Amino acid sequence: MSHASEISDGACDHVTEFRLVRADCTWSRQTADRERGEGRLSDARIYESSSEDGVTWTVVSPIVFTYRVIQCESLLDASNDTLLFGHISSPTELQALKNNSKAMKRFIVIDETVNDLYGSQVAAYFGARGVTYKILSLPTTEENKSMTLVTRILEEVHKFGIDRRTEPIIAIGGGVCLDITGLAASLYRRRTPYIRVPTTLLAYIDASVGAKTGVNFANGKNKLGSYIPPMAAFLDRSFLCTLPRRHISNGMAEMLKMALMKHRGLFELLEKDGRHLLDSSFQPSGRMPENMHTDAASVSTRLAIETMLEELAPNLWEDDLDRLVDFGHIISPELEMKILPALLHGEAVNIDMAFMVYVAHERGFLTEEEKRRIIVCMRSLDLPVWHSDCTLDLVQKSLTERLQHSGGFLRMPLPTALGKAKIFNDIEESIMCQAFKKWCDEQCETTMKTE
Ligand SMILES: NC(=O)c1ccc[n+]([C@@H]2O[C@H](COP(=O)([O-])OP(=O)(O)OC[C@H]3O[C@@H](n4cnc5c(N)ncnc54)[C@H](O)[C@@H]3O)[C@@H](O)[C@H]2O)c1
Structure with missing residues (x-):
């Protein structure tokens, strides 16, 4: 069944399907039967119908998520590019970033215990790569998995300032840290890219590989959250050597x-x-x-x-x-x-x-x-x-x-x-x-x- 026939509910006379084409910096509607001229065609469609109550426009706009899950070793070794660039799959984009002389910035949220164990290595990594960074260490426990920590992260991100397009927030820790930080990132400026670095086995095989973020609310497990995947998850098994x-x-x-x-x-x-x-x-x-x-x-x-x-x-x-x-x-x-x-x-x-x-x-x-x-x-x-x-x-x-x-x-x-x-x-x-x-x-x- 076509979208048009799904959308027609019998109450309207006719449904018109419009494609969207971008030319000269502007998008315009074109009926599907019209010969397509120059310009970029969007995957989105607008379906227009009218009834005696008025006009209805139904927007169908497919959203695609692309993210990478990378098993790697020596993630915190300063010669390893993964932590800085592993989320980028386009060679052109990667080259452009590497050629850019502007100092990179990274905001890192890290579980408190993980910070005690690996914080100095994380700092040494970004220091060696000439990155301006802020490490925010938080007690990301299940009991603390609430909006309070999300707000705390958002305040600090805002103070630090990041370029939403090119400077993903990095979460390093177990599932709790990754879930809280993911939710904060999905809220900040409506959707800021983030990266997950799991340090527990549960986060390595589960909490890192999907799209879910969340915190507990009203005594309910993960009752607040979003389905926004990270740009990438970098999985380094060596973190597990200190895990109880x-x-x-x-x-x-x-x-x-x-x-x-x-x-x-x-x-x-x-x-x-x-x-x-x-x-x-x-x-x-x-x-x-x-x-x-x-x-x-x-x-x-x-x-x-x-x-x-x-x-x-x-x-x-x-x-x-x-x-x-x-x-x-x-x-x-x-x-x-x-x-x-x-x-x-x-x-x-x-x-x-x-x-x-x-x-x-x-x-x-x-x-x-x-x-x-x-x-x-x-x-x-x-x-x-x-x-x-x-x-x-x-x-x-x-x-x-x-x-x-x-x-x-x-x-x-x-x-x-x-x-x-x-x-x-x-x-x-x-x-x-x-x-x-x-x-x-x-x-x-x-x-x-x-x-
Ligand atoms: N988003 C998802 O799809 C998804 C999937 C599964 C689970 N989860 C969530 O994940 C959470 C559980 O995650 P978890 O089991 O990783 O718990 P956790 O994040 O509480 O971490 C467990 C403990 O291990 C410590 N720790 C972490 N890494 C360490 C390391 N390398 N060495 C020593 N100590 C370390 C932490 O400080 C913490 O005390 C739950 O809140 C669950 O809802 C989310």
Whole structure:
């Protein structure tokens, strides 16, 4: 169906489609049937219709986002151009920037802990490259993930002054820092380009690669935010060497999510080598177990990013609500906010996934052996598989919320085999309750014993 026939609602006589052509510094409308003269043609269209109530113009203006996700090494090495120029894909633009004698400026927002560890290297990098810079170190914790920090960033950016077109704001830190800074950038002068440098595993494989920014609001997780991707995300695994073990494990939950939903090979890799990846913080290690995949760290992170991008790129604004990446994110937001800061994001996600594995088993999608393998794998990654605060009440409340915000459908992603999944709207309450009971019977006791 053409746009014109979609737009005509029967109440108007006729819809005229106009293209937009730019010539002599001005845009003008041209009907689609007219021979096109000189000038640049826009992808936008204007559809005009009239009825007895008046004239209606419907604007259809496709907006394209282009961004790069770059896995790299030695990002803070002064000889490495990536941090300054990696976001530019056009060789002509790159050359023009490099030839420009004007001193470059960069505004950097960095997580406080990351600043203690890497702040001097960041300063040395920009100092060596002759860049005028400002490093704003902030306590970007989940409890502080609010508009207060967004406003703080905006005030400082405004004081410092940047060229909105050529001087992207840089965020260096975990998912919280990247989400807050992304939101500030998307608000400043309506949309200022920004760059993400993740320093946690969760941010490396998840929070960095999509378009979402956000902060918590009214006790709701990420209730304020935008869908504005960064110009680029620069992923350097060496930051993970200082990350506490619990946070490595936390990030592995999101990796496991992609494995369970989409990639059996990634699941088997995590099953076999996941523990070693956790022990070595995804760093090159001299003491690799025999028969370990020689490059498990690069293969697993690459697969996690590729599978994530496959799901995100065609649905950046989440117009399609049927999203496999929502696995583990149905009960977890409620649970995470209820007991903040007891559980990390990935831990809450894993508890949700563990319960859903029981639901999938109860519905007959997963065998007992598959269920067992998944739970064993989760435990081997030191991830919690049950929590006393995840009550049946909380599960039911989360599902009701989900129904309200998903157009009246549950849209529940569930594994249907190892590395395969589908979205279901018809999981009966009795199945949920039986699964919940079995989950508690089997995992509560084991959890208590190991705690
Ligand atoms: N935008 C998205 O698409 C998206 C996706 C997933 C998660 N998220 C968000 O990400 C957040 C969770 O991110 P997170 O798990 O990275 O948490 P985080 O940002 O709170 O970082 C975790 C902790 O690690 C510390 N840290 C960071 N890097 C370090 C390093 N290299 N060495 C030592 N310590 C370091 C931080 O100071 C912090 O204490 C949540 O708020 C979640 O909503 C966003």
